[in-house]
Amino acid sequence: MNMFKKHVTHEISAFLHGELSDDMARTVKMHLAECGACRNALEEIRLGERLASTLRQVEAPESIWREIHTAAETQKRGAQKWSWPDRLLAAAFSFAAVMAFSLFLASYVPGRPDAGDAASWEVASVRGTPQIGNLRLHDTGRLRPGDSLETNAHSEAKVQIADIGHLTLDPNSRIRLISTNSDQHRIALDRGRMTATTWAPPRLFVVDTPSATAVDLGCIYSCEVQKDGSTLLHVTLGLVALDFHGRETVVPAGAFCRTRPGGGVGTPYFEDSTEPLQTALNYVDFGGNESERARQLDIVLREARPRDTLTLWHLLPRLRERLRSQVLDRMVALAPMPQTVTRSGIMSLDADMMDSWKSELEKSW
């Protein structure tokens, strides 16, 4: 079959959009002149193309800009280093603010004047009817320490986290309010997914999950507890620390980190890292077979870009010497060590050298 006889149905959209070379467009035209089947296909695809072209742009709500502005301010505050006097001052201020807010609520919310509301959070239904304990929520309600808030497949809720932020609870999720006071606001995420936005000093908002504790360092992030009890943390802005038995992993914006019951905290990775890297890393973190782990580590190293030194840096202390050495080789190839850092220092996990190199690497994170 010569070129003119070969059907051109696969080229028709490109032909209509002027994306074919002159020669190819000429070939398609000549074929169409002689082939009824391809002309029918042209008619059909042209109809689809024309209907798709009627899609209209929709105006984005102006509120998005305000929210971005607020979030940016949050990040600025979250990024600040807080000394202890500052933290105490902030805590005192927060306490005063919570008290004032609570007094305001006690005075102005009809039917809810009791002093117990000082330690409760406002909850609003976003859609459907979420439940606080056994109470079905059609509009707004209050979540008190000890209460659980639960959504089903058709409901979603928004919760005001005292005066330091808010969270949204996705469908099929449950949180419990453990405590709320000026020193700490603590919830447990038992299942499902929540997204939190906070503008408080670091470490005031804490989320317990079945496999780790997420400590807010001033940011926007989502936390998802999966059926097996593992947790997937995704940080959109700022930083979140994942704590497991006192060992802390700080996850920056744009990164994910997984934790597993009994398996501890996994290695953070960027959302734009390759899929093979993410899959292999999951095995390196939680897989059982040592030789397979080494094979998967090779994939991680092969796929890593300079930005993925986030992952490689966190892998260093988690691996035995031989594998650590391989990680180090790859890191050096991606981002040279500063002069103050030596290979032997990193191999022995010297804390100062690890920190120095991290400070340099962070510029690409």
Added chain:
Amino acid sequence: MEGIPINRRLSAEFDNVGAMKLCAVTSDFPIDDRTIEACQRGDSEGFRLLFEVYKDRVYSIALYYFNGDEASAHDVTQQIFLKLLTHIRQFESRSEFSTWLYRMVVNACLDRKRALRRFLSLDNSHAHEIPAARKSMEEKVIQNEREASIRLAISGLKPKLRMAILLKHFEELSYDEIAVVLGCSKGTVASRLNRGHQILARKLVHLRGYGPGGGGWEE
């Protein structure tokens, strides 16, 4: 006004005549290197300009991708601009800004879809109305029905075909640009668009007379 950076000029205009005017001025305004550099230096006016130019496009792609789910479109749009705010320094001007941005949009939509898939099925029972432009009531009803049909047909496409269609028809990206955004070859883009258009036509054959040039075919 000559010699004043464009973002300053537009910002001044914004101050004088308000947000609507800025939206009108910027809706088709190409973002140039100076605006990007201003954003990379942390210039808030530059960022506002960037937001005004791209907000509706980002929102619309997400809205159509999620079958009219405004909450998802809102979240994706917010997330994209927050990421832009914090990551724009990583943008290297040797690549096209819009391509870089749309790649982020595609990834954000896929991430959100993955998250939602665990909780909800994005089937037609969750379809939301996409607001129509102001028209007479009758025209509006008819247009809404047609658009709802097109939207449903698009939402029924496989995500890969759907995104290729949205990038082509909302953003008028070339096949090369779509290939970069979607991380595939130009041939794959052509094939996805071809398939996508074909499926739409089969589902929407009853709308044969609708749309630009819908009264008759140009040959």
